Amino acid sequence: MNYIEVIILAIIEGFTEYLPVSSTGHMIIASSFMKIANDDFTKLFTIVIQLGAILAVLALYWKQFFQSVDFYVKLFIAFIPAVFFGLLFNNTIDGLLESPLVVAISLILGGVLLLKVDDWFKSNEEFDAENPTAHSEISYLTALKIGFFQCLAMIPGTSRSGATIVGGMTQKLNRKTAAEFSFFLAVPTMFGATAKKLYDYFGDGLVLSGSQINYLIIGNIIAFIVAIIAIKSFIDYLSKKGFKIFGYYRIILGIALLFIHYFIYPLSII
Template identity: 80%
Template sequence: MNYIEAIILAVIEGITEYLPVSSTGHMIIASSFMKIASDDFTKLFTIVIQLGAILSVVILYWKRFFQSLDFYFKLLVAFIPAVVLGLLLNDVIDELLESPVVVAITLILGGFILLKVDDWFKANEVYDEAQPEAHTKISYATALKIGFFQCLAMIPGTSRSGASIVGGMTQKLNRKTAAEFSFFLAVPTMFGATAKKLYDYYKAGFVLSSDQINYLIIGNVLAFIVALIAIKSFIDYLSKKGFKIFGYYRIILGMALLLIHFFIYELTVV
């Protein structure tokens, strides 16, 4: 990896982390084109810089993070499924992280779901979106169910935000409330994923060079700044327009990737 590649991946992360299009999937695609997808540091980088994007949520919604202990307990409950399954499936997930074909197929399948999700849960939008305390109406049972939906994102290309938002909508939350809870849930999830990835990296005997440390710093800062802009834009758009445009985007991108991979340029990097 070099500085240009680090910057490209960080900008992609910042833009896509909160959109239901899969930030990890996009970084796998980009790193595959740059022929660095299978590099151990690249795998570390694509996980760790998500922390920068996640911290933008703490800044934008800082008041929510100091309201009550109940809020933290609900996030903890929602976080538990990812901890358990993440530890059990760690090796499988690492293998999938090298497969642009898996990403392409998952993008397409998820795209078709997003084309229909607004119609499936149209009744949810009668919920009063103007309530700043809307997140407090999320029960512990609802939080746990959303946590299980989030685990679907362990398949690259699924989208952590998309899976958890749709999970929230299955529990009768409107788009905005489900999206915001998804953002909050990202904080412990990505803190945990970052800590686990760094531990595994050092356990395997790798040591970060000075350049690699700089890549991680630059990546986190850029992802943070770009994500600040992306969150506000996404919430406004989602509340008014829904998911369809993201569904079409996923399907077009997934099909294009399959065509490129099988007929033009093999994306899998060995």
């Protein structure tokens, strides 16, 4: 890995982490084209720079993290399914992380879903006396259900934010509330994933060189800055326009990847 690759991957992470387009999928694609995807440090790097994206949420929503103990209880409840299934299917997930084809198929299927979401949950945005079921409050049960939806993102290309936002909308949450809870849930989820990856990396007897430490620092700084911009822009756009543009983007990208794989050169790096 070199500094140019670091910058590219960090920008991709910061920009896509909170959009329903799959940051992991995009980094698998980018690192595959750069022919560094099967490198141990690359796999570590793409996880650890999520810390920068986490700090972006804390910087933008710091007041919410001081509002009540109940807030943390809901995050913990929503986080439990990811811990259980993540540990249960750890090896399977690692294998899928090395398959751009899985990413391509997941992008297309998820894109088709996003084209329908706005119509399916249109009533969620119309909260008034005539529509008392739409709301912006999250119960413990709702938090748990969103946590199960988050587990779908263990399939690369699915999108953690997309899965949790749609999960929230199935519970009558409006788009803005569902998206913001998705951002909050990303903090313990990505912190846990980062800690697990670092533990495994050093547990395998691998060490970080001075340049690799610099790469991680630079990557996190870039991811932090880009994620702040992406979050603020996404919330505004999502509240007004919905998901369709992300659905079309996912479908186009997925089809392009399949075309490249079958007609230009194989993308699989397993």
